[in-house]
Amino acid sequence: MKFLVSSSSLLKQLQNIxxxxxxxxxxxxxxxxxxxxxxxxxxxxxxxxETTMVTKITVDCKEEGIIAIPAKLLLDTLKSLPDQPLTFTxxxxxxxIEIKSDYGKYKLPGQEGAExxxxxxxxxxxxxxxxxxxxxxxxxxxxxxxxNDDLRPVMSGVFFQLSKEDLTFVATDAHKLVKYRxxxxxxxxxxxxxxxxxxxxxxxxxxxxxxxxVKIEFNETNxxxxxxxxxLICRLIDGKYPNYExxxxxxxxxxxxxxxxxxxxxxKRVSIFxxxxxxxxxxxxxxxxxxxxxxxxxxxxxAKERLKCSFNGEDMEIGFNSRFLIEMLSNLxxxxxNIEMSAPNRAGILTPATGNEDNEQVLMLxxxxxxxx
Amino acid sequence: xxxxxxxxxxxxFVSCERLLDSKLNNRPVLIGGTSDRGxxxxxxxxxxxxxxxxxxxxxxxxxxCPHAVVIRGNSGTYSKFSDIVTDVxxxxxxxxxxxxxxxxxxxxxGMDRFYxxxxxxxxxxxxxxxxxxxxxxxxxxxxxxxxxIGTGEAKPNNFIKIDEGEEKSFLAPLPVRKMPMIGAKTxxxxxxxxxxxxxxxxxxxxxxxxxxxGKNGHSIWKKAQGIDNTPITSYHEKKSISxxxxxxxxxxxxxxxxxxxxxxAENLSYQLRNGNKLSGCVSVRVRYSDFITESKQLHIxxxxxxxxxxxxxxxxxxxxxSRRVLVRLIGVRFSKLVGGNHQINLFDDSExxxxxxxxxxxxxxxxxxxxxxxxxxMGSKGIGRSSNPFNGQPIVIPAHRRx
Numbered sequence: 001m002k003f004l005v006s007s008s009s010l011l012k013q014l015q016n017i018x019x020x021x022x023x024x025x026x027x028x029x030x031x032x033x034x035x036x037x038x039x040x041x042x043x044x045x046x047x048x049x050e051t052t053m054v055t056k057i058t059v060d061c062k063e064e065g066i067i068a069i070p071a072k073l074l075l076d077t078l079k080s081l082p083d084q085p086l087t088f089t090x091x092x093x094x095x096x097i098e099i100k101s102d103y104g105k106y107k108l109p110g111q112e113g114a115e116x117x118x119x120x121x122x123x124x125x126x127x128x129x130x131x132x133x134x135x136x137x138x139x140x141x142x143x144x145x146x147x148n149d150d151l152r153p154v155m156s157g158v159f160f161q162l163s164k165e166d167l168t169f170v171a172t173d174a175h176k177l178v179k180y181r182x183x184x185x186x187x188x189x190x191x192x193x194x195x196x197x198x199x200x201x202x203x204x205x206x207x208x209x210x211x212x213x214v215k216i217e218f219n220e221t222n223x224x225x226x227x228x229x230x231x232l233i234c235r236l237i238d239g240k241y242p243n244y245e246x247x248x249x250x251x252x253x254x255x256x257x258x259x260x261x262x263x264x265x266x267x268k269r270v271s272i273f274x275x276x277x278x279x280x281x282x283x284x285x286x287x288x289x290x291x292x293x294x295x296x297x298x299x300x301x302x303a304k305e306r307l308k309c310s311f312n313g314e315d316m317e318i319g320f321n322s323r324f325l326i327e328m329l330s331n332l333x334x335x336x337x338n339i340e341m342s343a344p345n346r347a348g349i350l351t352p353a354t355g356n357e358d359n360e361q362v363l364m365l366x367x368x369x370x371x372x373x
Numbered sequence: 374x375x376x377x378x379x380x381x382x383x384x385x386f387v388s389c390e391r392l393l394d395s396k397l398n399n400r401p402v403l404i405g406g407t408s409d410r411g412x413x414x415x416x417x418x419x420x421x422x423x424x425x426x427x428x429x430x431x432x433x434x435x436x437x438c439p440h441a442v443v444i445r446g447n448s449g450t451y452s453k454f455s456d457i458v459t460d461v462x463x464x465x466x467x468x469x470x471x472x473x474x475x476x477x478x479x480x481x482x483g484m485d486r487f488y489x490x491x492x493x494x495x496x497x498x499x500x501x502x503x504x505x506x507x508x509x510x511x512x513x514x515x516x517x518x519x520x521x522i523g524t525g526e527a528k529p530n531n532f533i534k535i536d537e538g539e540e541k542s543f544l545a546p547l548p549v550r551k552m553p554m555i556g557a558k559t560x561x562x563x564x565x566x567x568x569x570x571x572x573x574x575x576x577x578x579x580x581x582x583x584x585x586x587g588k589n590g591h592s593i594w595k596k597a598q599g600i601d602n603t604p605i606t607s608y609h610e611k612k613s614i615s616x617x618x619x620x621x622x623x624x625x626x627x628x629x630x631x632x633x634x635x636x637x638a639e640n641l642s643y644q645l646r647n648g649n650k651l652s653g654c655v656s657v658r659v660r661y662s663d664f665i666t667e668s669k670q671l672h673i674x675x676x677x678x679x680x681x682x683x684x685x686x687x688x689x690x691x692x693x694x695s696r697r698v699l700v701r702l703i704g705v706r707f708s709k710l711v712g713g714n715h716q717i718n719l720f721d722d723s724e725x726x727x728x729x730x731x732x733x734x735x736x737x738x739x740x741x742x743x744x745x746x747x748x749x750x751m752g753s754k755g756i757g758r759s760s761n762p763f764n765g766q767p768i769v770i771p772a773h774r775r776x
Binding site: 172174175177242244247275277278280295296297298319321343345346347365367368369370371372 | 675
């Protein structure tokens with residue numbers, strides 16, 4: 001069996017799905033791309049059993065066949081070739097692949113295509129279509145807040161909450177939380193699921209360069225995302241997402257409004273002087289002044305900065321992990337931010353102060369550290 | 374050339390007691406645990422004449438010297454006297470190290486030309502004795518080891534100066550046991566090799582010492598030559614905090630053990646919070662009546678909250694305590710300490726709990742750390758310490774106990 005394909009277009013499609021491949025697989029077949037060749041089209045699949053990605057490439061081909069090709073070997077070859085047509089000659093009996101370029105010939109050992117795990121089907125799914133831009137932003141704004149704790153798998157993903165009025169995306173690691181809500185997209189009925197981090201990162205990377213509509217299908221156990229000629233299917237995280245609404249404080253009488261960039265760079269500077277393990281900084285609000293300080297008693301480091309801000313409420317002092325604040329402030333893109341607080345032992349809530357689009361709502365919550373009074 | 378002054382308060386605990394009660398003067402005095410398991414923490418020179426020495430079981434000391442006055446001692450009082458001495462040294466010396474409650478090293482390098490180090494040291498000693506009323510001895514030499522051994526030789530209530538170049542001949546006639554680093558075990562090993570005097574070590578090839586005692590052998594050999602470049606460190610960083618307790622009578626009472634462990638964990642957690650520290654590693658130690666000692670540790674996310682730490686301690690104990698044998702000692706240690714405060718968890722830590730801990734800590738700060746306790750820990754008295762463990766000072770070993 002033979003087919004002819006452009007090296008660069010093949011590489012581009014393969015790179016889109018190659019993120020699925022794991023470094024150390026339990027099944028050797030998973031280190032391969034599955035090539036399913038039909039007339040004038042190839043369907044390539046990569047999988048790690050949890051997540052499967054499929055892409056289609058148009059080629060010049062007359063025959064049909066199926067084979068698994070070693071992924072790393074193929075990618076490395078394609079990366080080092082300038083754009084040119086390549087001829088693939090596949091011997092399905094001997095499981096050998098020969099690639100012919102302008103420069104010479106390369107031989108790869110293949111694997112039986114039928115051994116490749118079947119791509120899971122999403123049975124009796126609910127369907128939803130959203131703009132690529134929306135999905136990209138939803139992932140980008142939330143994923144950094146998700147956790148890494150193996151003991152609490154539900155928090156290692158992003159919670160998709162769909163309703164007839166809006167779509168809400170939530171991520172938390174129990175120390176910080178992000179809630180991203182869009183009112184310009186709706187679902188036909190109320191539903192929710194928890195997406196693992198890995199497929200979301202893969203989606204984010206591809207969506208960055210695409211503005212097509214994404215078709216989402218999901219049921220209790222799996223979800224699929226289809227757009228252009230790429231399809232991603234993954235297993236959902238099983239479990240109940242914590243009741244996050246209950247822990248977002250509603251009454252926050254102390255409100256701070258401040259320029260985002262100056263706060264961010266100030267915290268970045270001050271945090272250099274904080275403990276290297278806890279990254280703790282103190283914010284002290286009084287009048288229209290915000291004082292940011294940090295110290296590392298083990299090394300006798302100490303830093304203190306003052307910023308102008310507008311503050312409504314009672315004077316207070318609150319401690320945070322500066323890493324969380326830096327991540328959150330960097331993830332927002334407005335000129336000014338609001339930080340709403342109630343007590344030193346209660347969550348602080350970050351929201352963009354200006355330019356929050358009508359159909360987009362971002363709420364970031366960060367838990368303080370327990371300061372000695 | 375380096376110059377180091379070592380100061381040591383003579384039979385410190387006894388001297389303090391004598392200041393408080395002059396009836397003790399010129400009488401044999403024993404200070405230490407008064408129970409059957411107690412050991413002598415300090416004894417007067419009159420008692421030493423009967424063969425009593427510190428770290429000896431109190432029972433044996435009483436047999437040797439039945440007419441001695443036995444005092445349980447109070448480490449708080451001794452700390453106060455120790456602080457008086459520390460203040461005098463602090464205000465006079467450029468750089469000093471408080472290596473224990475009654476010992477000080479002062480770096481006097483470079484002072485000779487301006488003050489006359491020996492004269493200055495004698496004046497400092499007089500001033501300390503005048504201000505505290507406590508007898509003190511010193512050794513002045515070129516390194517920590519020689520200075521310390523010198524003080525030991527000068528005692529009681531005297532001083533000595535070992536000049537540069539004379540260290541070797543000063544050390545030579547002394548028994549090896551006098552050197553710091555040489556304890557009972559090493560002493561025995563050296564004796565078996567036929568080494569009695571430091572002189573023998575001085576004349577031995579360093580390779581032989583290294584082969585027998587490893588790395589320590591090398592440093593012992595160097596110190597025996599009078600070479601000791603250990604710097605004076607003025608700050609002791611706490612790497613861990615711990616409490617342990619030896620029972621007067623061995624026990625298998627699980628509830629009592631759990632109650633004591635809870636009290637220990639509760640107290641240590643308070644110390645953590647008070648010192649703005651977090652711990653990332655908890656360990657529990659059990660010594661059975663047959664002296665087999667087992668310990669188990671667990672790494673946890675950094676915290677200083679009672680409930681997390683107590684839970685970890687108890688679950689470690691439950692897996693550790695497997696032999697059905699009487700328990701002699703139990704202890705709790707928090708290590709992997711970092712500066713900081715507990716990061717509040719959105720779902721696990723309720724606001725009420727955090728506020729409760731802060732309120733409890735406020736009560737303890739005002740009325741002492743025994744003012745408020747968990748009910749389970751109520752029965753275990755006298756667990757904990759009186760001072761902040763994170764002030765860079767050496768550990769004060771309670772007078773009625775010995776590490």
